[in-house]
Amino acid sequence: MASLHISNVRKAYGATEILKNINIDVTHGDFLVLVGPSGCGKSTLLSLIAGLDTISGGEIRIDSDRVNDLHPSERDIAMVFQSYALYPNMTVGQNISFGLEMRKVPKAEREKAVADAARLLQIDHLINRRPGQLSGGQRQRVAMGRALVRNPKIFLFDEPLSNLDAKLRVDMRTEIKKLHQRLGATIVYVTHDQIEAMTLATRIAVMKGGVIQQFGTPAEIYNTPANTFVATFMGSPSMNLIPATLNTKGGKLFITMGEDAAAVRLELPEEQASAVFSHAGRKVIAGLRPEAIGVESSRNTHALRDVEVTMQVMEPTGPDVLAVIEMGGMEVAARLSADIPHAAGERCKLRVDLSKLVIFDAQTEQRIA
Structure with missing residues (x-):
C-alpha cells in the first residue's frame, strides 16, 4: 500500500479545462472515493493517476515518487474497469494469472497467487469456467482477482458496480469493503452513486465541473457540507x-x-x-x-x-x-x-x-x- 499526493493537477483539451487545480492527499490504506455527476472529471482524474492520459499541469506522487511521466506499467497500480475487460476464450484462472504471466512470474508463484486471490474472493470453485458462464457479480470478482494478484501499491476502481442490478450492487459493495479491511490497501474508487461513496470511503472528494467542491470524511461531507451542491448531492433524500x-x-x-x-x-x-x-x-x-x-x-x-x-x-x-x-x-x-x-x-x-x-x-x- 502507498500514499497518493495530487498537487495542483490540471487537464485541458485545447482551451477546454476538464480539471482545475486538483489537490488531494491520501495516506496508506485510505479508501478515496471520487464522486460527482456525469462529466465532472472524476474518471479523467482516475486516468491521470493510472497514466492512461497525460496531465496539463501539476504533479502526481505515489509515496515520494513523481509519476507524471511514468508509463502505466511503471506506476505499480492495478485497475478494475466498469466493463470487466475479461478475455472470453480464457478460464477464470487464466484471466487472473494473465498479467503475472506477461511479467514472467514463475508458474508455481502464479498458481499460488491465483489460488489465494480466488479463495479470498470466494470464486475458487469457478476457476475453470469461462466468463460467458459467469454472472455479472462473478465476472466483477474475477476482474478484482486479476488486480489483486498484482499486489500493487494502489488499486483503481472505475465505476465497477454500475453494470450490476440493485441487489448485486449492495452485495458487491459489501465484498469490496471486506476486501479493503482485509488487505488494508490504498484504493481510489470512482462512482456517481453517493450511497456507494458514503458506505465505502474513508475519504470522499465531491467533484463538479472539474473542481473539488469538498474533500473530507463521509461524516464531514454529510454533516457539514461545504456548499449547497454538496448538501443536495450527498444524501438520499437530499438535504x-x-x-x-x-x-x-x-x-x-x-x-x-x-x-x-x-x-x-x-x-x-x-x-x-x-x-x-x-x-x-x-x-x-x-x-x-x-x-x-x-x-x-x-x-x-x-x-x-x-x-x-x-x-x-x-x-x-x-x-x-x-x-x-x-x-x-x-x-x-x-x-x-x-x-x-x-x-x-x-x-x-x-x-x-x-x-x-x-x-x-x-x-x-x-x-x-
Missing part, C-alpha cells in the same frame, strides 16, 4: 434547502424559514447563534436533513423545537416513513418513525433538531455555520 432570514430580538438570534405568511420562526441554540450572529439581518439558506425533522428524542434537547406542519405524502419503507410535509409554506422531506400516528392531510406538530441545522450564505451558497 432540504429553505430560504430563510436571521434576525435578533432581546439579544437572541432567530431564524425565520419559509414564505412570509406561513414562515416558521425559531430561536437558534447558543452554539449556532454564536457562529452566525454577525450575519443577523441577512438572507440565508437553512439546510436540514430529513432525519432532523420529526425527531422523537435527542441528546441535544436544548436544540429541539416544535413546528406546526401538514403531512402531505407518506411513503412507508419498513424501518421508517419518508414524508413530504408542508413547513413554513414550503414542501420539505422528513424521515419519520415507522409508527408515527399521523396520516396524509393531517396538521400536527413535529420536533426539529436545530443542532443539525446547516446555514449557507444566500448569495455564494457556501456554508457559514
